[in-house]
Amino acid sequence: MPLLKRKKAQYYTVDFIVASIIILGVLSLVYSQYYISYEQDRAVYLSNLGNRCLSVLAESGKLSETVYDEDWETLSQLIDLALPPNVYFSFYVYRWENGNWVKIVGPIGEDIPNSGTIVKTTYVLSGNYTDPSPRKIELYLWE
Amino acid sequence: MFAGVRKAQFYTMAVAVIAIALITTSIIIVGIRNSMQNVEISEDIYFVFDSIKRETLERVELILANLTQMDKNGAIFDYLEISRYYLDVWISCLKGEYESRGFKINVDYDISQISYVKDWNKSTSVSTLKAIISIQIENEDVKIEQNVNATHVFKLYINRVNQVGSTIFVEVNFTKIIGNSNEIGIDYATVHINGTLANYVGGGVYRAELVFIGSGAVTIYVTATSPSGVFVEALKTI
Numbered sequence: 001m002p003l004l005k006r007k008k009a010q011y012y013t014v015d016f017i018v019a020s021i022i023i024l025g026v027l028s029l030v031y032s033q034y035y036i037s038y039e040q041d042r043a044v045y046l047s048n049l050g051n052r053c054l055s056v057l058a059e060s061g062k063l064s065e066t067v068y069d070e071d072w073e074t075l076s077q078l079i080d081l082a083l084p085p086n087v088y089f090s091f092y093v094y095r096w097e098n099g100n101w102v103k104i105v106g107p108i109g110e111d112i113p114n115s116g117t118i119v120k121t122t123y124v125l126s127g128n129y130t131d132p133s134p135r136k137i138e139l140y141l142w143e
Numbered sequence: 144m145f146a147g148v149r150k151a152q153f154y155t156m157a158v159a160v161i162a163i164a165l166i167t168t169s170i171i172i173v174g175i176r177n178s179m180q181n182v183e184i185s186e187d188i189y190f191v192f193d194s195i196k197r198e199t200l201e202r203v204e205l206i207l208a209n210l211t212q213m214d215k216n217g218a219i220f221d222y223l224e225i226s227r228y229y230l231d232v233w234i235s236c237l238k239g240e241y242e243s244r245g246f247k248i249n250v251d252y253d254i255s256q257i258s259y260v261k262d263w264n265k266s267t268s269v270s271t272l273k274a275i276i277s278i279q280i281e282n283e284d285v286k287i288e289q290n291v292n293a294t295h296v297f298k299l300y301i302n303r304v305n306q307v308g309s310t311i312f313v314e315v316n317f318t319k320i321i322g323n324s325n326e327i328g329i330d331y332a333t334v335h336i337n338g339t340l341a342n343y344v345g346g347g348v349y350r351a352e353l354v355f356i357g358s359g360a361v362t363i364y365v366t367a368t369s370p371s372g373v374f375v376e377a378l379k380t381i
Binding site: 016019020023024028039043047048050051054055058059064097099100101107116117118119120121122123124125126127128129132133134136140 | 157160161163165168181182184185187190193194195197198199201202205208209212227232233235236237239240250
């Protein structure tokens with residue numbers, strides 16, 4: 001009789017371990033998928049914010065004006081106004097020179113963190129009357 | 144009874160172990176993901192297309208501004224060569240930027256369809272650059288293609304001149320017309336009427352009050368310098 005009980009206990013233990021592994025596996029998979037999809041949603045949200053911010057500034061002519069005047073302080077303020085307060089940014093500006101992009105300035109804004117999701121969105125300006133060389137703005141966003 | 148209690152303890156322990164393992168796994172997953180810098184590049188093809196189209200139109204405006212300025216300065220130039228140079232630099236820049244990011248891009252124009260026309264020294268002063276530019280962009284999912292009518296017109300005209308006593312009220316209209324959408328843009332130009340800075344009153348309209356002492360005909364001479372650099376002028380004698 002005690003032998004039978006011990007065997008039953010062993011069965012329970014093995015059963016418990018196998019069931020635990022299966023449950024853990026499934027839950028981890030579901031959780032990690034959910035987490036990845038959550039992160040992707042945030043990345044899409046940040047991308048849309050960045051694209052909209054650059055579009056609005058480009059349409060108003062302010063992007064071209066500040067970039068060609070090299071008025072980085074005003075550009076920072078304008079980007080800051082166009083983004084929600086919990087979104088941080090940093091940007092670089094490049095000039096098109098002899099078939100290559102040459103960095104003019106950057107990073108300007110907050111320090112880019114070493115970890116977490118960061119979205120990069122870019123806008124290419126076609127030039128202005130005094131300087132027909134195109135410019136590229138790379139805007140980095142994170143929460 | 145005793146066996147029942149043991150069984151309940153067993154299940155409680157099982158639930159506790161699963162909960163602890165789950166929390167640990169979550170912390171590990173979140174920790175691993177947060178410890179990595181994950182830079183995602185925004186590649187919305189519709190945004191890319193819109194920005195290329197908008198800036199290509201701006202590029203044509205830039206060419207027109209340069210041609211108008213050179214013309215005003217009395218320089219001799221080949222407008223086709225200048226247009227070709229500016230457009231080719233722009234196209235090579237676009238290709239360099241977007242092809243490296245996985246887009247297939249083709250921006251093209253027919254040089255024989257580019258024309259530059261000016262009509263000055265009247266009360267209406269017009270500079271026009273006509274261009275049709277084909278823009279095609281595609282990634283693995285979407286292809287967008289459009290022939291853009293990139294015709295630009297700078298138009299300055301003296302709208303109204305009223306003389307009341309020794310004061311002359313002058314109203315001037317300066318507009319930028321983009322052929323693609325027949326959109327009339329307002330460029331917030333700096334307008335001088337007989338040397339007096341005119342006030343912008345909205346809708347592309349500028350007004351100035353001039354004091355006139357004397358007799359005979361008065362010549363109203365207007366110049367407009369827009370942010371894009373275009374400099375145009377209009378003349379009217381009253």
